[in-house]
Amino acid sequence: MSINVNSQLTKKEAEVSEYLDKVLNIIEKKEVTAEEAKWITEETVNGFRENVNPGFLEYRKTVTKDGQFAAVEWSDGDSCFKDLNGNEYIDCLGGFGIYNVGHRHxxxxxxxxxxxxxxxxxxxxxxxxxxxxxxxxxxxxxxxxxxxxxxxxxxxxxxxxxxxxxxxxxxxxxxxxxxxxxxxxxxxxxxxxxxxxxxxxxxxxxxxxxxxxxxxxxxxxxxxxxxxxxxxxxxxxxxxxxxxxxxxxxxxxxxxxxxxxxxxxxxxxxxxxxxxxxxxxxxxxxxxxxxxxxxxxxxxxxxxxxxxxxxxxxxxxxxxxxxxxxxxxxxxxxxxxxxxxxxxxxxxxxxxxxEQLPQRAAEVGEYFLQGLREVAEAHKDKVLEIRGQGLMIGIEFHDDEVGYEVSKGMFDRGVLVAGTLINSKTIRIEPALTIKYEEVDAVISRFKEVLESL
Missing domain, CATH: 3.40.640.10 (Type I PLP-dependent aspartate aminotransferase-like (Major domain))
Incomplete structure (x- = not known):
């Protein structure tokens, strides 16, 4: 005799099971519709507020603006990632230094x-x-x-x-x-x-x-x-x-x-x-x-x-x-x-x-540092120092507020950076060691735009 499993579930179990099916279906998808994207965003924000930690929503507001704290990451590859709406970002945070060989090598x-x-x-x-x-x-x-x-x-x-x-x-x-x-x-x-x-x-x-x-x-x-x-x-x-x-x-x-x-x-x-x-x-x-x-x-x-x-x-x-x-x-x-x-x-x-990535980090890092320093030369009132070794680079500002504004401005221009846990005046540049030179040039150019806009 077969057993109807669903008939054995409590109401709460049935509701949870239905929700899980919907989530697993989302996981299976490579692309989502606009309606699904809206649902995922709402579930993400509400989930953080009600069941993860609402403090993260406030944290995200400090590095983005105009509601972009609700940006939801969705996919990644090479040295970039995309949010749920298809916006691509050059990842210069790198999960605090996780993606040395790139995203999903x-x-x-x-x-x-x-x-x-x-x-x-x-x-x-x-x-x-x-x-x-x-x-x-x-x-x-x-x-x-x-x-x-x-x-x-x-x-x-x-x-x-x-x-x-x-x-x-x-x-x-x-x-x-x-x-x-x-x-x-x-x-x-x-x-x-x-x-x-x-x-x-x-x-x-x-x-x-x-x-x-x-x-x-x-x-x-x-x-x-x-x-x-x-x-x-x-x-x-x-x-x-x-x-x-x-x-x-x-x-x-x-x-x-x-x-x-x-x-x-x-x-x-x-x-x-x-x-x-x-x-x-x-x-x-x-x-x-x-x-x-x-x-x-x-x-x-x-x-x-x-x-x-x-x-x-x-x-x-x-x-x-x-x-x-x-x-x-x-x-x-x-x-x-x-x-x-x-x-x-x-x-x-x-x-x-x-792929000789340590050697590449040394070469690309020197190029990156030089480009950032050249940009900062005209903004000594904002930038205190740019230092680093390889592709581990810190940009230190005269105060926290400038650092926050630069982080926001870079995010708005498709580059993810963030401060450091000990020193909020310093933002880090820790991209994948596979980052392309044209992506480095783009980051330097957008850094220049942000500094000129402040």
């Missing part, structure tokens, strides 16, 4: 789709091959003698894993981080992050964190000395080679080498957070290569999954990582290193190497 998409046809997630018990293969590749391409990998789903998870690894290896509990640093918002990573707005509501955080000024090697040295004198020996120094959310802040010459020397002198580990600077962004595969420094632990995420899958990693020297050998379950994650994420990361690294 065919090789990354194919690897994930091929893996999905066979197995999506792993059993958690048997050995999964792609995790082993990805770890081998990372041991080959990361600086120096970094060897063992632990896989995560995000940057903050990578930082958390690095902090725990450093504690377990050193049996010390003191960490040095820097002002203007951003390492994530889970409790451990937030303890290293410096912005008071994010920290205050959650105090007390993980104890043992000291913050010193980024780039001030004398202050770093004195902090090491003080910790040693008080019996609070430093487990590790945690740094971004180039500060991203802090406003694209480059370190002074030889700063990272001097920090490395201090770590060696005091028996501390050096952890480099390359979540944003890694995977070719700065003109090298890893920014630590720019400064000829080998960390004890490196943290990766963002672009690691090719802009297709959430993926991250911590790679460490054997001497450090072996503290997890006796019990590999001391730190685990259900989804970290899953087959889909590993397939995406493997394909991403392949694209970065084959």
């Amino acid at each position: 065919p090789k990354v998409m194919k690897a994930v789709q091929d893996q999905l046809q066979r197995q999506a997630l792993h059993s958690q018990d048997l050995l999964d091959p792609l995790r082993a293969m990805l770890a081998k590749v990372l041991a080959e391409i990361t600086p120096g003698d970094l060897k063992y990998s632990f896989f995560t789903n995000s940057g903050t998870e990578s930082v958390e894993a690095a902090l725990k690894l450093a504690k377990m290896y050193s049996e010390r509990t003191t960490f040095i981080a820097t002002t203007k640093a951003f390492h994530g918002k889970s409790l451990g990573a937030l303890s290293a992050t410096s912005k008071n707005m994010f920290r205050k509501p959650f105090l007390p955080l993980v104890p043992g964190f000291r913050h010193v000024a980024f780039g001030d090697i004398d202050m770093m040295r004195k902090t090491f000395e003080a910790c040693a004198l008080t019996g609070e020996d430093v487990a590790a120094v945690l740094l971004e080679p180039i500060q991203g959310e802090g406003g694209i802040i480059l370190p002074p010459k030889d700063y990272l080498k001097e920090v490395r020397a201090l770590c060696d002198e005091y028996g501390a580990l050096m952890i480099l957070d390359e979540v944003q600077t890694g995977m070719g962004r700065t003109g090298k595969m890893f920014a630590s290569e720019l400064y000829d420094v080998v960390p004890d632990i490196i943290c990766l995420a963002k672009a690691f999954g090719g802009g297709v899958m959430p993926a991250g990693a911590v790679v460490a020297k054997e001497e450090v990582f072996k503290s997890w050998f006796p019990n590999p379950f001391m730190h685990t994650t259900t989804f970290g290193g899953n087959p889909l994420a590993c397939s995406a990361a493997l394909a991403t690294i392949s694209v970065l190497i084959e």
Whole structure:
């Protein structure tokens, strides 16, 4: 006897089921009608207001105008994306540095789709091959003698894993981080992050964190000395080679080498957070290569999954990582290193190497920087400084309001940029490393238009 499933549903279940069918039908579509676009926009705005967080609607108003906060992204490819109404934008935000190999790179998409046809997630018990293969590749391409990998789903998870690894290896509990640093918002990573707005509501955080000024090697040295004198020996120094959310802040010459020397002198580990600077962004595969420094632990995420899958990693020297050998379950994650994420990361690294994207980032970045600086030369009353490395560029203005207005103006002209979480006066330029020269020229031209219109 067959059972009429629908007759078994409650009224609420039937309503939810009908809504789900409509949404899944929308997902299936490559193009939508004007009526469908209107419905999707209304559902999106109402959903954020009633069920996600209405604060996001206010946030969007600060970087757009005339109701464009309701712009709904729909599709993407190469270095651009389109909204629901077909408007195309050059993506110079890049998901905060996710799309290094571009939006939906065919090789990354194919690897994930091929893996999905066979197995999506792993059993958690048997050995999964792609995790082993990805770890081998990372041991080959990361600086120096970094060897063992632990896989995560995000940057903050990578930082958390690095902090725990450093504690377990050193049996010390003191960490040095820097002002203007951003390492994530889970409790451990937030303890290293410096912005008071994010920290205050959650105090007390993980104890043992000291913050010193980024780039001030004398202050770093004195902090090491003080910790040693008080019996609070430093487990590790945690740094971004180039500060991203802090406003694209480059370190002074030889700063990272001097920090490395201090770590060696005091028996501390050096952890480099390359979540944003890694995977070719700065003109090298890893920014630590720019400064000829080998960390004890490196943290990766963002672009690691090719802009297709959430993926991250911590790679460490054997001497450090072996503290997890006796019990590999001391730190685990259900989804970290899953087959889909590993397939995406493997394909991403392949694209970065084959298309020589780190080298391209260096060349295009220099061209981009020069063009932006030439435009800004006539607007010194608005633009304080333009700085960067590779395709990690920051434009700092004299005040927040100018930054907001420039962000709005660029969006109105089909270019997506945004401020940084630590320094709202600075907007970032972090496009795909595949961005075309004519797109760079278009961004520079529209930047000029916006500055002249203010």
